[in-house]
Amino acid sequence: MSDDQQPTRLQFLEQAFGEHAKAFESNLEDDKFKLEQQKSVFKKRAELAAKVPKFWSTSLQNCGQTAQFIDAVDEDALKALKDVWIEHSASDVREYEVRFTFGKNPYFKDQVLVKKVTLTPPKGLEPAPEKPAPYDLEAPVYLAEKTPIQWTSSEHDLTKKAPRPADVEGKEEYDDFDGVGSFFNWFNEVGEDRTTLGELLLEWWGHATEYAAGLASVDDDSGAEFDFDDELEDDESEDDEDPKKEIDLDDDEKKRPAKKQRR
Template sequence: MDTLENVQLKLETMNAQADRAYLRLSRKFGQLRLHHLERRNLLIQNIPGFWGQAFQNHPQLSSFLNNQDKEVLSYLNSLEVEELGLARLGYKIKFYFGRNPYFQNKVLIKEYGCGPSGQVVSRSTPIQWLPGHDLQSLSQGSPENSRSFFGWFSNHSSIESDKIVEIINEELWPNPLQYYLMSEGARVEKGKEGKPVPARPPGETSEPADNKSN
């Protein structure tokens, strides 16, 4: 009869084998996935304003944007989400901007990971605002403007900041096309039911059932 110690040793050996197999699969599919992500990025770059429109169309992300944020995001050429470590210990979100009248940065980065004691920590690129265009200061000084989305880059502690990261990582990044194509009516449906509805192709209209010919 196996002793408890022998059974435990067999379990540990099996767990080690499973871990090695997981790492091999992660590397394999990571490389395959990377190829498609690079191809997707190239195609998106040929669609002007793609990422800015996807942000505006997302039912939750849009609530973090004021009018000036939407203008700045129209200069967003590319977005990348990089997983840190095979065990997904964190994320690095990269925003690539074209030349714009708001800041000098070509790339803004927000990074989330685990600190030494296991707590979640974040760091980000300081935004080099051009004179008179600091959206954080402008939004604080005007009651007509809501808080700027770009305050997220310097926000490292609030639940709101964590929510933005979660939305980008789990919804926008995996399939940005569905949000780029989303119509205003579909955004309302998404907000109510949690399921995105793609925009209807141009020229296609729905007819009431009573008006259809038999």
């Protein structure tokens, strides 16, 4: 095989699993079929969500990971959100587009705003990234070209009312500074997704119903499932503590995560 020729998926599986490679290949095709079958579930969800006022805006607000990107200036505009759909590329599942459909609102004229996430880095990016290996699920993805928004007026331009701060990288919690600006800034960004909002929307979308119903915690920013064994261990550790030890309420308050201050 030449250096320029990319190995096939089956060749990767043969290297990893030897004689069992073809069985794993068949299993992957079954998984791909299941993903296609899920589309009907999400389409039905969209039909049901259309009957519930503010389903999508409520869902975004109830998810801790996405809520931190919603500024106070966005809330009224997001109430006009009628549908959110995520479509993966047929050629490479790592690439996808997020489609937001809006009803009439006083802020912008667009009915649909689409943002694409791609494996192709923007031209002129320094240092130039390496070409991603086939089937590498950890390969970096990039925000594609800007999505123009037809604001009804300069006064209604939410990205001007709440611009994106320059120092968003390296922050574990966006509560560390005065927010990340308007949610709609994301549509203007190209290249590296500095806030990882695309990835977070991908995770949120699969559970949008739970968030809209309030079944998932507003402050749940881990996406991890509840681990009963870990909880038992924590309880046992607490039981082992000195029962005469005083409880420092002030210290307990310090441990609580800070909430983003809305403008």
